[in-house]
Amino acid sequence: MGSLLQILLALFISVIGALYLLGSFRRRRAGEPPLDKGPIPWFGHVLEFRKDTAKFLQRMKDKHGDIFTVQLGGFYFHFITDPLSFGSVVKEARTKLDFTKFAEQLVARVFGYNSMEIEHKVLQASSTKHLMGDGLVVMTQAMMSNLQNLMLHSVGSGDDKQWQETGLFTYSYNIVFRAGYLALFGNESVKSTGTLDKAKEIDRQHSDELFKEFRKYDQLFPNLAYGVLGPSEKMEAERLKRLFWSTLSVQKMRSRDNISLWVSDQQQVRDEQGMQEFMQDRFMFLLLWASQGNTGPAAFWLLLYLMKHPDAMNAVKKEVEEILRETGQEVKRGGPLIELTRDMLLKTPILDSAVEETLRLTAAPVLTRAVLQDMTINMASGQEYKIRKGDRVAVFPYIAVQVDPEVYPDPYTFKYDRFLTPDGNKKTDFYKGGKKLKYYNMPWGAGTTMCPGRFFATNELKQFLFLMLSYFDFELKNPNEEIPGIDIRRWGFGSMQPTKDIQFRYRLRF
Ligand code: HEM
Numbered sequence: 001m002g003s004l005l006q007i008l009l010a011l012f013i014s015v016i017g018a019l020y021l022l023g024s025f026r027r028r029r030a031g032e033p034p035l036d037k038g039p040i041p042w043f044g045h046v047l048e049f050r051k052d053t054a055k056f057l058q059r060m061k062d063k064h065g066d067i068f069t070v071q072l073g074g075f076y077f078h079f080i081t082d083p084l085s086f087g088s089v090v091k092e093a094r095t096k097l098d099f100t101k102f103a104e105q106l107v108a109r110v111f112g113y114n115s116m117e118i119e120h121k122v123l124q125a126s127s128t129k130h131l132m133g134d135g136l137v138v139m140t141q142a143m144m145s146n147l148q149n150l151m152l153h154s155v156g157s158g159d160d161k162q163w164q165e166t167g168l169f170t171y172s173y174n175i176v177f178r179a180g181y182l183a184l185f186g187n188e189s190v191k192s193t194g195t196l197d198k199a200k201e202i203d204r205q206h207s208d209e210l211f212k213e214f215r216k217y218d219q220l221f222p223n224l225a226y227g228v229l230g231p232s233e234k235m236e237a238e239r240l241k242r243l244f245w246s247t248l249s250v251q252k253m254r255s256r257d258n259i260s261l262w263v264s265d266q267q268q269v270r271d272e273q274g275m276q277e278f279m280q281d282r283f284m285f286l287l288l289w290a291s292q293g294n295t296g297p298a299a300f301w302l303l304l305y306l307m308k309h310p311d312a313m314n315a316v317k318k319e320v321e322e323i324l325r326e327t328g329q330e331v332k333r334g335g336p337l338i339e340l341t342r343d344m345l346l347k348t349p350i351l352d353s354a355v356e357e358t359l360r361l362t363a364a365p366v367l368t369r370a371v372l373q374d375m376t377i378n379m380a381s382g383q384e385y386k387i388r389k390g391d392r393v394a395v396f397p398y399i400a401v402q403v404d405p406e407v408y409p410d411p412y413t414f415k416y417d418r419f420l421t422p423d424g425n426k427k428t429d430f431y432k433g434g435k436k437l438k439y440y441n442m443p444w445g446a447g448t449t450m451c452p453g454r455f456f457a458t459n460e461l462k463q464f465l466f467l468m469l470s471y472f473d474f475e476l477k478n479p480n481e482e483i484p485g486i487d488i489r490r491w492g493f494g495s496m497q498p499t500k501d502i503q504f505r506y507r508l509r510f
Helices: 008-012 014-022 043-051 055-065 101-111 118-129 134-151 168-185 197-227 231-247 250-254 261-272 278-291 295-310 312-324 349-362 399-403 454-471
Strands: 026-027 068-074 075-080 164-167 367-371 377-379 386-389 394-395 472-476 503-508
Touching: 008 231, 014 197, 043 055, 055 075, 055 399, 075 386, 101 278, 101 367, 118 134, 134 168, 134 197, 134 261, 134 454, 164 168, 168 197, 168 261, 168 278, 168 295, 168 454, 168 503, 197 231, 231 278, 250 261, 250 278, 261 278, 261 377, 261 472, 278 295, 278 377, 295 312, 295 349, 295 472, 312 349, 312 454, 454 472
Parallel strands: 075 394
Antiparallel strands: 026 068, 068 075, 164 503, 367 394, 377 386, 472 503
16 A cells, blocks of 8 residues: 655655654664653753754764664654665565555645555556656656756847846756656647647746745645644645645646646546545645655756866766767757757766765655564664564665765765766765675665656756756856755755755856
């Protein structure tokens, strides 16, 4: 009974937050006898956990090592921080470690959506078919044509030759969200507008309005998930939810062109399963949330790291130019817009490494599983920990591996070639304690719930960057401005967001 919005649980530590709010919060070593439910002895930890989950878990890791237990809202959460032992969680049978329970509850609470029995199966099948392999070819084309509409509609008109100044986060998130939304949820129908140009103009306007509303929900989300919204925020969240249900409703979708098979297939299955239409509308908002909340912020970090590291920017630029040259394309005044296919995007090891490095530093999901029967966790060290039915097992790969200095020397520095071998191929050998790691970077999670949109998301990032590099001059307003910090309220929520935006300017080169 897998819930699509499993993502939210895994992505958004909200469950932990909500649970912690409900109850006491303590820690013990795994395997120790259960703690009684007395008064909260270490209330300071509750605050610390909530305030900065990563800092708290780092401190617990330093103090307790590879596995420790935190009591959150009456559940024992066993955090595993040894990446060599992740396999015992990720690969465990679903009859023992289940990933759907929280997700279903959370999705019902936050999105008002009641999951189906076959939720996860349908999601997997549809994603494999339409977001990977041949399906990805189609999606990459759709993304490209929508990116072109949003970014390049005024090429040649001379309108955008002036420098435009704006926030880099707002700009990147805006473009990638809107193009991704249009690629998945379809375009304005040409039949209803009369001309393609008019339909494209409506796409630009409508997606921009939708993005503004999405950001409002996005900003409320951490508190919404933690269940700590104030009364007026609650009302606003409710308004936004209804707006999305209506805007993305099945009825409205019927009249759109180019709706992706990923969206339409999943809707059709729900229809065939007898799900009521209002519930299908809610599901659409879930799909929007799952598909658009992470890639835009990731695009911002990628662009920013490259702008702050000229050697990286030059290396990526050279690769992009090379690909265009190889495919006989040139970006020039009056020339055709460049095409960028899935196959072209397979030949970019430098950009791939830069993307992976960006995600290592800025994607921080929490993976959580419910323990369905008494079982043993086998650690790589040979130690065994007995955990009981009803407990939870959690992994926070960011602290456990992604910023571990033993695995990644100088872990907080962006090194664009960290995931490249000396001969320029993808590097996959990273070590801890002399042993090769299977799980060395987990921005997409792992196992059955691993992000099914990861190939599409990577392509979105690469396409956005290709177009920026090929068609625009751009620079930071203040090149010496520091890279902003990470907004710590969002730990566990997938792609992290910055504490503040950073100004940049851009202009079309043609
Ligand atoms: C940089 C962008 C993205 C990041 C960092 C990201 C990350 C994640 C993570 C960490 C999970 C949970 C994995 C787990 O529990 O093990 C997840 C789940 C999911 N993601 Fe993504 N994601 C991204 C983009 C996308 C896109 C573009 C789509 C769709 C087009 C997508 C669709 C989904 C769905 C449907 C799930 C739920 C999977 C399930 O329930 O099994 N994601 N994502």
